[in-house]
Amino acid sequence: MSSLSLPDTLPGPRRPSPSSVPSLRWGVLGTGWIASRFVASLQASTSQQVAAVGSRTQASAEAFAAAAGIERAHGSADALVGDPDVDVVYIATPHHLHRSGALLAVDAGKHVLVEKPIGVNAVEAQEISAAALAAGVFCMEAMWTLFLPRLDVVRQVLGAGLLGDVRTVLADHGEHFDPPHRILDPAVAGGSLLDLGTYVTTLATWALGPATRVQASGEMTATGVNGQAAMLLTHAGDATSVLHSTLLTRTPTSGTIAGTEATLTLPGPFFMPGDVVVTSADGSRCVTWTDPEPIGHGALFHSALEVARCIGEGRLESPLHPATSVQANLRVLDEVTRQLGITCSPTA
Ligand SMILES: NC(=O)c1ccc[n+]([C@@H]2O[C@H](COP(=O)([O-])OP(=O)(O)OC[C@H]3O[C@@H](n4cnc5c(N)ncnc54)[C@H](OP(=O)(O)O)[C@@H]3O)[C@@H](O)[C@H]2O)c1
Structure with missing residues (x-):
């Protein structure tokens, strides 16, 4: 192409x-x-x-x-x-x-x-x-x-093969938090990984499929939770994702899905409403979908509509976010947790 x-x-x-x-x-x-x-x-x-x-x-x-x-x-x-x-x-x-x-x-x-x-x-x-x-x-x-209109644009771009052979995902999610926010509290399973890292690992496994290899490095906070994690994932066919989460610093929170023919970028915050930009691999052409919705949590309702749609159709799970995908994502987080030596919090 x-x-x-x-x-x-x-x-x-x-x-x-x-x-x-x-x-x-x-x-x-x-x-x-x-x-x-x-x-x-x-x-x-x-x-x-x-x-x-x-x-x-x-x-x-x-x-x-x-x-x-x-x-x-x-x-x-x-x-x-x-x-x-x-x-x-x-x-x-x-x-x-x-x-x-x-x-x-x-x-x-x-x-x-x-x-x-x-x-x-x-x-x-x-x-x-x-x-x-x-x-x-x-x-x-x-x-x-995954239920934002923005992601459905991405879904269709990927489905139409506009990016060519998709090889790379880059994503980060960094927000700064101070105590006493629960994210710093190990007693309630705090840490950057489960709160923020799950967004980047979800994007990567959604676009490239389950990880076949996970490599991680990171640091803990003084309160005893994961402060930041850098993650390098390999997916089927040796596609690669480079991911980062942190609660120590504010980072761009952008997402990129790159293929051999074009690169799709989700300007930060990639996990909220926002534009979708596709640029040809040689940089000569660029097409943008402009999101009419404001950035923010006002868009949470889209996930509730997906629940209502599925229940109305008699489904027990959403085809847009099935249990197998959820578990593939959590297996990545489990492996990062293991490599970083994070002690799991007790669950109720
Ligand atoms: N989708 C998003 O953008 C987004 C954003 C933020 C958070 N989240 C997720 O939402 C969940 C809640 O986060 P949050 O920021 O809303 O937390 P939060 O402000 O601390 O609220 C959690 C609520 O859970 C209840 N609760 C029950 N047992 C608790 C306990 N042992 N300690 C603390 N609270 C307890 C409390 O309500 P009662 O006192 O009334 O029982 C509390 O108000 C997290 O899993 C987080 O990942 C999602």
Whole structure:
């Protein structure tokens, strides 16, 4: 393929419209940072109903419900998953509690959307998806990037072979955090890897397939969590990804998927709404898809629409983010964890 075969425009995204999917009744477990943004995004951009919230304390549940206009507030996870007027539970607790929260919801017969990472390792991911499958309920990791319109443009560019033979992924995710943020706390499975690194490893395994080899180096923080990790992955056919995550410094957070004919770049933050730029390998042509959505967590609703679409179609997992892909990603993180000598936090 020559640079002349790049189209004049990139294909537009094919995401479902909010009105084309069933309006589910959501229960939210956890009242923290992401829970409030997820609820605000659903309420602003969809006809999904946020019906209930669950917290460790009744007071926190009631405060969250009052602020967000949610009808029912539950003072325990058990009460939330037992709410007969909840169809799907969104697990928005710290990583080490995803497994217990998800299994509780699944056992109660609820569909689940579990924040990323779905579990702290591949074994937990497998356990959760197997339980959901056995219970006949839908289960998905809330890796929201994969459901953004931006990523559907990328999906189509890759599917059309516009990049040629895809050989390389480069991605970084660096944000600076200070205590007492949970990311610095080993007791809640903190560290850059599971919070930020999972975005870059997901992009790499999504574009190039499971890793066949993983090499990592990194450093710990004084609080005892992974501060930063540099990761070199090999994929089928010796394709390569070069990845980095850090909680110590702010880095460009950009993503690149490069092929023999063209290079696709996702200007940072690559995991949020933003443009898609495809440049021919000789640099002579460049085509850009411009994202109309603002950068930010207002776009979280796209993952909820994917849940509603799949449940409406009677699916138990999303074809856009199946359990096999989730587990392939967590196997990479498991191996990085092993090589860096990170002690896994106990899970509940
Ligand atoms: N998609 C994204 O962009 C994104 C962004 C940030 C975080 N996340 C993910 O979302 C999850 C939650 O992150 P967050 O930043 O929202 O955390 P957070 O602000 O600390 O909130 C977590 C909530 O979980 C509940 N919880 C239950 N047991 C807890 C415990 N032992 N310690 C602390 N909280 C506990 C708390 O609610 P109650 O007190 O009401 O029980 C708390 O407010 C993480 O897994 C993270 O990876 C995703």
